[in-house]
Amino acid sequence: MTAKNLLVELLVEELPPKALKKLGETFAATLTDSLSQAGLAPAGAAVTAYASPRRLAAHVAGVLAVAADKPVVQKLMPVAVGLDASGNATPALLKKLAALGADASAVAGLHRESDGKAEILFYNSLAKGATLAEGLQKAIEAALAALPIPKVMSYQLADGWSSVHFVRPAHALVALHGADVVPVSVLGLQAGRQSHGHRFEATVDPLIIAEADAYATTLRDDGAVIASFAERRAEIARQLATAAARAGTDLKPIEDEALLDEVTALVERPNVLIGRFEPEFLAVPQECLILTMKANQKYFPLLDAAGKLTNQFLVVSNITPADPAAVIGGNERVVRPRLADAKFFFDQDRKKSLESRIAGLAKVVYHNKLGTQGERMQRVAAIARAIAEALGGGALVQPAEQAAVLAKADLLTDMVGEFPELQGIMGRYYAQHDGLDADVADAIEDHYKPRFAGDSLPRGKVGAVVALADKLETLVGLFGIGQVPTGDRDPFALRRHALGVIRMLIEGDLNLPLDGLLAGVFAQFTGIAGFEPNPAALADFIYERLAGNLREQGYTAQEVDAVVSQRPQRLGDIPKRLAAVRAFSALPEAAALAAANKRVGNILKKVEGELEASFDSALLLEAAEVALHRALVDVAPRADAAFLTGDYSESLLTLAALRAPVDAFFDGVMVNADDPALRANRLGLLARLHAAMNRVADLSRLSA
Incomplete structure (x- = not known):
């Protein structure tokens, strides 16, 4: 069978411009996939998508006129049901074969296979391959059904009675296999080779597409249309x-x-x-x-x-x-x-100052459960004041609080009312006109940042404080009333807000422990009816977003899990912790220590009640546990000292010296000794080891 190139074009009235690119890609991809599944186009067939305001089209290379026949194996029935004691076909088997288009002569060709319970009869046959007309009809219907169209319109066909439903009225269908028209129909249109070019500048109308490969050239030369x-x-x-x-x-x-x-x-x-x-x-x-x-x-x-x-x-x-x-x-x-x-x-x-507009925020509803924009502004200002005090003291508090109070005032201006995209931007211009300090004016614009992935952060400390306050108020408020993102639904963009908080804390290296930060924000919602404080759930949400973002940056899942599972309170430390984990992973001792750490963790999880990381050196009897104790006495203080100074790489690298004594301990010491005092002492030693090894990251997460 000779393969030829296929061209399908649907000519319509002007398509929605913002959706056109996606419509063209989906039409071509679905059409080609359907033809491939029918055996009419090769897997991975070369396809060219065309999309212009008035057409969707696809050119598919190497399409067959008839698909190859396919071997079909049909499960019939158990041998005991299909054949009698003499091996002859039963009426039930003959009836089944007749339904498949076969007769008694096919019985000799049946083969048997066991399904584990009984022997089953199977019938082998060849299914005729689909013709291109059959396969293309299904492919076009599938392509139209797959188009991402939120709304369709109904319109009548030329007969005045029939109605069809599509995104826009369709006027012509072209389907060419090489130079041959494929007899298919859709939306009340019969396929042909006739199309139309530019409404005003086509030199030929109607356009006659001679063969599939001439499509783009014909539209460009005669139709004045660049189809691609x-x-x-x-x-x-x-x-x-x-x-x-x-x-x-x-x-x-x-x-x-x-x-x-x-x-x-x-x-x-x-x-x-x-x-x-x-x-x-x-x-x-x-x-x-x-x-x-x-x-x-x-x-x-x-x-x-x-x-x-x-x-x-x-x-x-x-x-x-x-x-x-x-x-x-x-x-x-x-x-x-x-x-x-x-x-x-x-x-x-500019005839009214931003400050004069603040009172009007009390009349603007923010959320029916969280009050007005005026009430929200007061919460944001209080949060900003607390953050400013933690970061810069009195010098930062006054401008941060002023910017927070004025940040939403431009929502009441005519310009932002006409162009909501300019909120914050116009606030900065109006603040400058009012003679406010540059850092306050900049903060009014920047408190929305980062607006999207890859956006810049606020340009100064005042802007960072107000942006943090604004995003945290949104996260806490909406979490508190149960508006939590689920699946693909995130109507309030809380994932984006969380990533903004994460970026500012990390890239700004801000000394703001997360749990304390969230607790301070939740305190601003006291007394709101229906508000349920859930700082743990919000912290989980932020750490999940953090982990996903770090993986997108190229860190391995193991590296991210090792660090984030420890839930570091100071997010600005996380890049240094990740770098330390990566350096540690390159050590020859890393794999053994990670495995040992996992083993220690599993042992300690099985201990009932609280276990203290303390032990009595006088009860250390075995040489291996004595050696491990000595190594810990030497290594742990140095690792802790490096950790406290923020030198996480040095802290982890110091742990490499523990490999040999740890291996010897597990080879030569029975942890769960019969003597309760001895067992408790060894568990205390392991608890001390576990604490020393996991300050920077949970090293067990690095174990394969």
């Missing part, structure tokens, strides 16, 4: 860079991958043009202008070499007129009212 999402995206990026260079030396378009994806999903043949707006709008904070141009107009603002906004922007047009002046002028007219609105909001907001 990736190629269209690359072409837009190229044109943006070229237009920016043409607009001025050292100018560059703003970098925004999501915007680039969205614009790629809005145009079929991109044409980048340069627009301008009045320079007086640049008096408005550039974040406001950039956001309105990106969010409302899908423009790419142009920045200078210092990252400062200019009064020029780039438009990705879907048409290429001989004279683009009308297109440019239209876009300039459209953006001007948007910028004027931003200027109006900015001017109006």
Whole structure:
């Protein structure tokens, strides 16, 4: 059987732009997987996904017209049921064979296998391979069903009676195996070779796709469409860079991958043009202008070499007129009212100080179980004050408390009401306008940081204090009312808040023990109805997030478990502990000591009641336990001293000297001696050993 390349295209009305990339990838992948499962496409077949505003398509290489026949082994029945005493087929067996399309002549070819209880008859046959028409019909239906579409629309077909359901009305279906049309149908459409190109600039309409491999070329040359999402995206990026260079030396378009994806999903043949707006709008904070141009107009603002906004922007047009002046002028007219609105909001907001807006927070509901934003602000301010006192004393308390009180005031401004994404950012501008200190103004913006994975941390101590207070208040409050993330659900982004707290404590090397920190925050929620203090559950949640984050950074599961299982209170120590564990693991003594530590832990777990890490040296009888005692007397103080100074690597490396005496102890000493005093003394010695070995990390977690 000769394999040919397959092309499937579904032509529709304009698809949701933010979903287009995913729609195209899912359509192509599901279609190919389904064909592979049917034996029509090779495993790992080369597939090219196409997605433009008006089409989803896939080109699959090496597709068969008919799949190979498949051997099928059919379990029939026990031999005792299927054959009589003479070995002849019973009526039950003949009936079963008839249902499978066979007759009595097949009895001689049946084979027997035991299932452990009885001998079973099996029938071997060949299942005819699926034709491409059969397999592709199922594949297209599966591909459409798998599309990540939150909502579908219903529309009538041309007959005026039938209705179908899809994300957008579909108008044409192309299915070509080489040059041959595959007779399939979907959404009321019969497959053919006819499609349509650009709405306005196609040179041929309708487009006739001669064969599968001519698809992309035909759309580009005759249809004025770049069908590939990736190629269209690359072409837009190229044109943006070229237009920016043409607009001025050292100018560059703003970098925004999501915007680039969205614009790629809005145009079929991109044409980048340069627009301008009045320079007086640049008096408005550039974040406001950039956001309105990106969010409302899908423009790419142009920045200078210092990252400062200019009064020029780039438009990705879907048409290429001989004279683009009308297109440019239209876009300039459209953006001007948007910028004027931003200027109006900015001017109006500055007529009131941030401080004057604080009272209004008492009228804004934060959560029906946790009160208003005003009440929340008071809790955050109290938490910030306590953290500031712990970190910097009086010099840090005043600005931290002031920033915490003002941090949410910009939520009541017109600008943030229009653009919620600017919360904090506008607070900093308005604080500067009010004449507040720079560290307070910066903290108002930075208290939201880190906003996402990889985001920068607050730029100063005041910002770090308020950001910690804000995130901890959120975590404690929502945990206390039972709003705990489950599975993929995390509507309040508590995982992100926890990672933000972790990053600030570690990267800032802040001396704030976690349990004490959480206890202080929980104390701020006293008296709230329905609030259940659960600091242990929240601490577990934070340590789980910490462990996952460390593994993502490249630490092994064993290294992470060894350190995090000890639940270090000062998170800033964790990188040093991990480095120490990694250095210890490289020692030749590491594996034996880790195994011995695990053995010691298992022994101590079996001891009933409390066990003290103390012993009487006079009861040490065996040479091996005497030697272990001497080694501990020598090693433990040095390891403890290094631990107390924060030299965790030295603390662990010092333990290497214990390998020989530990091995000798387990080889020559019976821990569970008959004499209760002797047994208790040896257990006390092991408890002292266990405590000495596990201050930096639980070394037993390194045992394979």
